[in-house]
Amino acid sequence: MTAEKRKIGITDTSLRDAHQSLLATRMRLSEMLPVLELMDQIGYHSLEVWGGATFDACMRYLDEDPWHRLRQFRKYLKNTRLQMLLRGQNLVGYRHYPDDVLAEFIKKAVANGIDIIRIFDALNDLRNMEKAIYCTKEEGAHAQGTISYTISPFHDLDYFIRVSRDLKDLGADSICIKDMAGLISPFDAFELVGKLKEQVGLPVQLHCHYTSGMASMAYLKAAEAGVDVIDTANAALAMGASQPATDSMVAAFKGTKYDTGLDLELLTKVSAHFQEISCGYDIPREVMGVDTNVLSYQIPGGMISNLASQLADQKATHLFKDVLAEVPRVRADLGYPPLVTPSSQIVGSQAVANVLTGERYKMVSTEVKNYLRGQYGKPPGEINQDLLTRVLKDEKPITGRPADMLKPQLAEARQEVEEYIEQDEDILSYIIFPNVAIDFFKRRKGLLPPLQLNSSCSRGKAVNRVAGLPNEQNNLMLDSLFSVDETLIWRDEINIVYPAG
Ligand code: CO
Numbered sequence: 001m002t003a004e005k006r007k008i009g010i011t012d013t014s015l016r017d018a019h020q021s022l023l024a025t026r027m028r029l030s031e032m033l034p035v036l037e038l039m040d041q042i043g044y045h046s047l048e049v050w051g052g053a054t055f056d057a058c059m060r061y062l063d064e065d066p067w068h069r070l071r072q073f074r075k076y077l078k079n080t081r082l083q084m085l086l087r088g089q090n091l092v093g094y095r096h097y098p099d100d101v102l103a104e105f106i107k108k109a110v111a112n113g114i115d116i117i118r119i120f121d122a123l124n125d126l127r128n129m130e131k132a133i134y135c136t137k138e139e140g141a142h143a144q145g146t147i148s149y150t151i152s153p154f155h156d157l158d159y160f161i162r163v164s165r166d167l168k169d170l171g172a173d174s175i176c177i178k179d180m181a182g183l184i185s186p187f188d189a190f191e192l193v194g195k196l197k198e199q200v201g202l203p204v205q206l207h208c209h210y211t212s213g214m215a216s217m218a219y220l221k222a223a224e225a226g227v228d229v230i231d232t233a234n235a236a237l238a239m240g241a242s243q244p245a246t247d248s249m250v251a252a253f254k255g256t257k258y259d260t261g262l263d264l265e266l267l268t269k270v271s272a273h274f275q276e277i278s279c280g281y282d283i284p285r286e287v288m289g290v291d292t293n294v295l296s297y298q299i300p301g302g303m304i305s306n307l308a309s310q311l312a313d314q315k316a317t318h319l320f321k322d323v324l325a326e327v328p329r330v331r332a333d334l335g336y337p338p339l340v341t342p343s344s345q346i347v348g349s350q351a352v353a354n355v356l357t358g359e360r361y362k363m364v365s366t367e368v369k370n371y372l373r374g375q376y377g378k379p380p381g382e383i384n385q386d387l388l389t390r391v392l393k394d395e396k397p398i399t400g401r402p403a404d405m406l407k408p409q410l411a412e413a414r415q416e417v418e419e420y421i422e423q424d425e426d427i428l429s430y431i432i433f434p435n436v437a438i439d440f441f442k443r444r445k446g447l448l449p450p451l452q453l454n455s456s457c458s459r460g461k462a463v464n465r466v467a468g469l470p471n472e473q474n475n476l477m478l479d480s481l482f483s484v485d486e487t488l489i490w491r492d493e494i495n496i497v498y499p500a501g
Contacts, residue, residue, distance in 0.1 A: 007258045009045025009229035010250065011083060011205065013243050014274060015073070016048040018233035021209065021241040022288075023281050025057035028453070029069050031280075035273040036076035042266055044080055045229045046116050049073045050109070051084035053341075055092040056433055059440040063451040067112055067425040074113030081115040081142075087341060088121040088128040089403045093432040094342045096128070096375070098406035101431050103135045108425050110139040118176050118207075120146035122343040124163050125377030126170065127401040133170045144205065145172030149179040150338035151298060152331075154380040157195055164200045174203040174228070179218070180340045181300040182211030189218035194225035205229040209241055211300065213290035216244040216252070223258045234267070236274035240288040247271055297324050298331075303344045310352050319355050326351040326360075333387050334371060335379030346371055364391050374398040375405075420445065 019027040039047065050070050058064040073082055089096045091105050106117065117136045121128035124147060136143035145167030147160050164175045175196055177184070184192070189206065196204050206222045208215035208231070219230045231243050238245035250262045286304070293304060307324070311317050330351045337343040346367045354360045370376065372388055374397035388397075398405065409431055414421070417430045420441035430437040442448040 008223055008227065008253060008260050009205075010246055010260050010262060011046045011048055011207075011229055011231045012039070012042075012044050012233060012246050013048045013231050014039075014234045014237050014246075014270075016050060016052055016054055016085065017207075017231070018237035018242045020053050020057075021243075022237055022283050023278070025053045026061060026281070027277065028062055029064055029072060031277045033072065033076065035270060036073065038266065038273070039270055040077045040080050042080075042262055042270065044262070046081040046083040047073075047077060048083045048085065048118075048231070049077075050082070050114060051086055051092050051118075053092075055429075056436065059429065059433065060436045061451070062453065063440065063443060065440075065444075066429070067108070067423065070109070070112045070114070082113050083116040083118060083144075084109060084114045086117050086119050086132055088119055088132050090121075090128075090342065091432055094345070096402050096406060097431065098409050099131055099403055100408040100410045101428065102131055102403075103138075104410055105428050105432075106132065106135040106141075107139055108428060110136075110141045112425070114141060116142040116144055118144040118146055118178075119172075120148050120176075120178055120340070121377065122148060122340050123337050123377045123379055124148055126163070126166050128377050128403070129167070130170050131403065133167070133172055137171050142173045143171060144174045144176050145170065145202075146176040146178045148338040148340050149177050149184055150181070150336070151183055152336035152380065154336050155338075157192060159380070160192060161195055161199050164196055164202070168200055168202055172202065174205060175200060176205045176207055178340070179206070179208040179215075180338075181294050181298065182209040182213075182215055183294065183298060184208060184218050185214055186217040186221040190221035190225045193222045193227045197226045203228040205231065207231040208243065209300070210239045210244060211241055211291055211294045213292070216248065219244055219249060220252065223253065234274045235271040236278050240283075242287075245271075293324070297327060298339065299324065299327050299348075300339055300344060303339060303348050307348055307352060310349075314352075314356060316356060322355045323351050326355050330354065332381075333384040334368075335381035335383045337379055342367070343371075343376070346376075361387060361390060372397065375402050377402055417441070 015032055019025060050066070050073070055066045058066040058069060086092065089102060091097055091102060109117065117132070119129050119132045119136065129145065133143045133145060145164065147163050167175060177192060193204055193206065204227050206219060206227050208218050222230065230249060232238065232246040232249050233243040235245040235247040247264065247267050250260045250264055250267060253259050254264070291304070294300065304324070308317070308320060311320055311323065327347060330347050331337065331339065334347060337347065339347060346365070349365055350368050353363045353365065357363055369391055372383065372391050373395070410427065413431045414427050417427065417438070420426065420438070426437070426441065429440070439448060443450050
């Protein structure tokens with residue numbers, strides 16, 4: 001079926017978001033390769049294959065080079081557009097990187113095979129997205145501007161329209177509504193998509209997670225409002241914390257004016273492959289099914305399970321309800337950021353600290369301090385003035401674009417890792433995840449033993465245990481399996497918790 005006849009496009013997320021949401025980003029390239037040529041025949045609008053947490057997880061847990069993975073995708077997916085998720089100026093990491101690094105990263109991503117870059121910022125701060133949009137266009141790729149969807153006193157229809165118009169002015173080719181927590185109701189989706197189509201005039205793509213159980217209803221109403229593309233995952237890796245099922249949405253629209261034009265029989269074969277793969281993983285109850293806590297607390301599902309595991313580490317499971325109640329309060333104090341990487345980690349960790357210490361903001365993480373300094377950008381609402389004074393004292397927050405304060409880093413980094421470099425891309429891996437990349441390079445050179453990965457698809461063993469780590473630490477990894485993003489920053493060496501005084 002040709003693109004002209006297709007009313008609604010499908011971006012399938014099986015190779016990125018779906019396994020990040022359900023399998024803690026642990027799916028290996030070897031588990032994907034056998035199905036790629038089949039997927040290439042489907043006629044998806046695009047396949048989301050790279051970015052988000054996959055970059056980190058490749059090196060940290062799977063002993064894989066993320067760049068090699070991308071080149072393999074390109075090799076076997078000749079007819080399908082490849083899409084990635086980029087955290088704006090944070091790239092695929094958790095903090096801002098200087099512009100020279102950003103430009104080089106996007107250049108290499110496109111050169112290695114990416115066609116569409118979905119660019120978002122946790123605060124919807126345009127200054128954190130403008131350079132990425134510019135560089136994407138420069139490289140000749142499709143720049144998708146993103147609004148991180150959330151609900152707060154500061155996020156209404158006008159706000160989202162305003163941000164989308166600004167994204168268009170910056171050169172975005174399309175707009176994505178990124179509903180990472182699965183909050184959007186069907187009727188809100190109808191209204192937002194309709195208004196965006198009418199008032200912004202760019203193609204609109206809707207990205208929902210199934211957490212609250214409303215996502216496929218939201219897609220249906222969005223279709224009625226004129227949505228151009230929806231994000232789905234193959235049936236075996238759909239629903240729960242992931243996306244609605246490709247197969248179901250294709251079936252639902254079949255024969256209507258929204259017909260996707262995709263072949264259900266072929267899709268069944270794709271799902272059968274991933275069904276087999278997913279048998280090798282224990283998908284925990286929390287990331288499957290429906291969790292309406294997300295609506296009361298507005299906390300993404302992955303974050304809830306991570307808060308639970310952080311508390312379990314501290315033997316403080318009995319405080320879980322207090323932490324859930326504290327998260328919205330911290331979020332309000334910080335000016336209502338949407339909860340998505342890295343703001344979800346910043347808010348979540350602080351809420352845990354507030355409850356564990358028994359005194360709010362007795363301890364403040366480096367990230368919260370930097371957030372208050374304006375180093376992540378401008379929050380949607382006002383920051384609590386008392387908190388600001390308590391933490392920053394006389395220090396004035398910055399008001400400019402955060403990345404303007406960063407010095408170029410490429411040249412220096414090249415020298416630092418010269419002995420390990422096998423490709424230019426290695427420098428970027430090193431800049432974004434210094435310690436993880438060095439360990440990976442050493443294993444690649446045979447200077448460290450390889451990670452011991454469980455044999456593929458061995459039932460019930462989703463975690464790839466790291467050889468040489470005491471069991472206790474491996475168990476920590478087991479806890480963190482289903483919340484990889486949050487855990488990485490919480491245990492990241494840069495995240496030092498210190499007294500705010
Ligand atoms: Co997502």
